[in-house]
Amino acid sequence: MRIRWFGIFLVVVAGFLALPAARAQASLPSPLERPDNAGLKNHLKHLIFIIQENRSFDNYFGTFPGADGFPSPLPCLPSKWHPSQCVTPWPDHAASNQGGPYDAPYQTADIDGGKMDGFEIEAEEDLQNKFHCPPSARQGELSHRRFMATDDEVGPYVAKCTLDVMGYHDGTDLPNYWTYAATYALQDHFFESTFSSSHPAHLELFSLWSAKCTQLDPPDVNSCAANTDPGNIWSPTLPTPYLWTDITYLMNQYGVTWKAYLDGGLGDLNGHNAVQTLWDVLPGFETVQEDGQVGNAENYTDVDFMSDAAAGTFPQVSWVLPKFPDSEHPTASIAHGETYVTNLINAVMSGPAWNETAIFVAYDDCAGFYDHVPPPYTFDSLGLGVRVPAFIVSPWVKPGLIDSQICSTDCYAKLIEDDFMNGARLSSAGRPDPRVVYRDEEPKYGNLVKDFDFKHKPLPPVLLRAHPLSRLRDD
Secondary structure, eight states: OHHHHHHHHHHHHHHHHTSOSOOOEEOOOOTTOOOOHHHHHHHOOEEEEEEEOSOOHHHHHTTOTTSSOOOSSOOOEEOSSSTTOEEOOEEOOBSSOOOOOOSHHHHHHHHGGGTOOOHHHHHHHHHHHHHOOOOSSOTTOOOOOOEEOOOGGGTTSOOEEOOOTTEEOOTTTOHHHHHHHHHSEEESSBBOSSSSOHHHHHHHHHHSOOEEESOBTTBOGGGEEEOSOOOOOOBTTBOOOBOSOOHHHHHHHTTOOEEEEETTSBOOSSOSSSBOTTTOOGGGBHHHHHHTOGGGGOEEIIIIIHHHHHHTOOOSEEEEEOOGGGSOOTTSOHHHHHHHHHHHHHHHHTSTTGGGEEEEEEESOOTTOOOOSOOOOOOBTTBOOSBOOEEEEOTTBOTTEEEOSOBOTHHHHHHHHHHHSTTOOGGGSOSOOOOSOOGGGOTTSOOGGGGBOTTSOOOOOOOOOSSOOOSOBOO
16 A cells, blocks of 8 residues: 555656646836735735755755756766766665855855856765765766765764765655645745855844944954954854844834744754754844843744744734754655644645745755756855755645745845835934845845735645655655
């Protein structure tokens, strides 16, 4: 019976993969177009942002029909371990992946001035430096064999000397994510907001900036300068290292309600059973402390989120952050991550707030996984970085949409401002801020309002199995 159902599943997926590429496409912004901001305010009372970890777009959706996925012929990247050969993207059905290095110097090398050809070499060098890994095969025998090693940075998890940055997953591995993308909306030009790692990416998520402040006692915001390595992470002994303005400061001025829901609660810098402090950065902002809203940043996902979903009592804006095992961050299982996200979405769909809600799922950085699309712009010294997966689930989204507007998590802040603050921008918050660029005013970004159609009948919820059949395997 198990084989029969899996066979049916493969037939369904095969049929889906054969869908024609003629899908709805969101065009780039035009000054003549006027998105339906009135419909936005009337219909979307709750915006929920689920932020997962460390994947590239091609790693999850490189073969998605109609999306800007792998080109033909497949790109072939150079290798130092095998200089006479190159490496093409290959299907990886392992639930746990290794990825590669992805801090600013590595992403700069990966992107390579737009060639997007440094991923394999950077991963090889990183594995040799960290774990003294041998090449994955003898000369002339490129493969993806795995050599075991331990990694102190991931606690009880076992890292693998694996060259898997060119590996990718498809709808047979992640059937729920592909169903959401096909039913609702997939964003195929959504980039990491900064070409670096989780800490600056989360600062950017909440403030549209990442900076390092050198004068913390007494605090001086003018000592803060843009940096892809912010350095200081908030803690009880360093409560407010982030002195510039975050989006909740402006929201507070307009009476906009918000919460950050934490999977397992608030942990420390290295905890795995709760959300790490470098992901939940909100309590470290001086503005959040001044507003007395630290408690808003420390709600429990498994208690408060589910209760709010059942009662329809979500605030206007919610951010949902995972603990490591649910995050899809290498080396955590992507099957566990998909189950975690599915349970969140099912809870919203089953509650009374579904018809007033838009759910946005995105990934904070690329984890060194290959992507073929170069970042199109450099707004400031922070990037954009490598393209990451993003999709939207809402009864009001244009069904089957593939949105090709250029966006990052900065677009989320702009949507919050347009929905709940009459289009106010962070530059009007009224406090000193040394940044040069306010990204919510950047005209090269797309407008997420264009992804919605408030004139059509709302789409019904699609409740999915939390543990779907898939080809993923635990090695």
